[in-house]
Amino acid sequence: MQTRLDLARIQAARPLIDPIFLDTPLYRCEALEPALGCAVSIKLETANPVRSFKGRGTEVVAGGLAGQAAVCASAGNLGQALAWSARGRGLDVTVVASRYATPAKLARIRALGARLELVDGDHELARERAAAIARHDGIRLVEDSLDVETCEGAATIGLELVGTPFDAVLIALGGGALATGVGHVVKTLASGTEVICVQPLGAPAMTRSWHERRVVTTDTTDTIADGVAGRRPIPEVLADLLQVADDAVLVRESSIIAGMRLLFEHAGLVVEPSAALGIAALLEDPGRFAGKHVVTIVCGGNADPAAFRRWVA
Numbered sequence: 424m425q426t427r428l429d430l431a432r433i434q435a436a437r438p439l440i441d442p443i444f445l446d447t448p449l450y451r452c453e454a455l456e457p458a459l460g461c462a463v464s465i466k467l468e469t470a471n472p473v474r475s476f477k478g479r480g481t482e483v484v485a486g487g488l489a490g491q492a493a494v495c496a497s498a499g500n501l502g503q504a505l506a507w508s509a510r511g512r513g514l515d516v517t518v519v520a521s522r523y524a525t526p527a528k529l530a531r532i533r534a535l536g537a538r539l540e541l542v543d544g545d546h547e548l549a550r551e552r553a554a555a556i557a558r559h560d561g562i563r564l565v566e567d568s569l570d571v572e573t574c575e576g577a578a579t580i581g582l583e584l585v586g587t588p589f590d591a592v593l594i595a596l597g598g599g600a601l602a603t604g605v606g607h608v609v610k611t612l613a614s615g616t617e618v619i620c621v622q623p624l625g626a627p628a629m630t631r632s633w634h635e636r637r638v639v640t641t642d643t644t645d646t647i648a649d650g651v652a653g654r655r656p657i658p659e660v661l662a663d664l665l666q667v668a669d670d671a672v673l674v675r676e677s678s679i680i681a682g683m684r685l686l687f688e689h690a691g692l693v694v695e696p697s698a699a700l701g702i703a704a705l706l707e708d709p710g711r712f713a714g715k716h717v718v719t720i721v722c723g724g725n726a727d728p729a730a731f732r733r734w735v736a
């Protein structure tokens with residue numbers, strides 16, 4: 424297996440990350456199991472100052488900035504995490520986001536002291552604008568999933584999973600930092616564990632790309648899972664995903680909502696839609712997982728409160 428990642432570098436990334444993001448809870452959640460028909464463990468990435476796993480990657484990125492200003496595009500969680508990592512180091516950060524992004528995420532980016540620029544379009548337009556700012560201002564462009572540090576940070580989750588013999592790990596798939604990072608570690612150290620990526624039917628570009636083994640783009644996205652709603656997969660990330668993922672599946676919006684409701688009612692967790700993708704996959708294909716022990720990475724908790732109430736009501 425040859426990817427842009429390397430186990431030694433992932434292990435070396437761990438000490439660069441504030442311990443507040445590391446060694447997150449990993450536990451069997453029996454209360455979920457009657458509804459899902461298999462043994463389910465949760466890797467909980469929401470109980471930290473930015474309420475998502477993205478802090479692991481931004482800590483590695485920010486550690487290498489050496490005082491340099493940076494700009495990133497974000498659906499909300501990367502920007503929040505980069506703002507947090509930059510604030511602690513006195514670094515200047517600009518976050519570019521869609522003006523349709525989740526308001527609670529935009530508010531947190533501002534509260535953490537980053538400059539926030541909104542574009543009148545979706546996440547792909549924000550990516551273009553961030554690149555233009557980086558060129559114009561001569562500052563560092565942080566590109567989620569393309570910058571290997573973002574993958575290495577996410578990959579440290581994998582180091583925390585491989586001590587337990589799971590049959591499968593379910594991973595939300597957006598740009599791919601999480602899946603390629605965790606997948607690299609799992610396939611290196613626990614190759615018998617299946618790596619299954621999950622995306623919404625309404626934002627299928629990376630999953631289709633994985634199945635067709637070439638970059639497939641879409642013109643639009645239509646999903647409540649804002650953290651994974653990309654349209655233009657990055658070729659280098661796809662190449663890695665082809666090495667480390669055993670499967671990539673698409674799930675319906677109704678299953679994502681049902682997953683959020685199950686996590687709320689049976690696990691006491693308030694999660695954003697992207698974090699319920701793994702549960703959604705279990706709900707849609709119970710036969711595949713019957714009798715198995717799976718782990719799902721509950722990767723973000725930045726739900727808009729009003730929307731959350733509507734979804735789980």
Ligand SMILES: Cc1ncc(COP(=O)(O)O)c(C=O)c1O
Binds near residue numbers: 500595597601651723
């Ligand atoms: C909560 C959440 N889940 C999943 C993802 C997807 O991760 P990746 O873009 O690394 O594939 C993101 C990305 O921002 C996210 O914020």
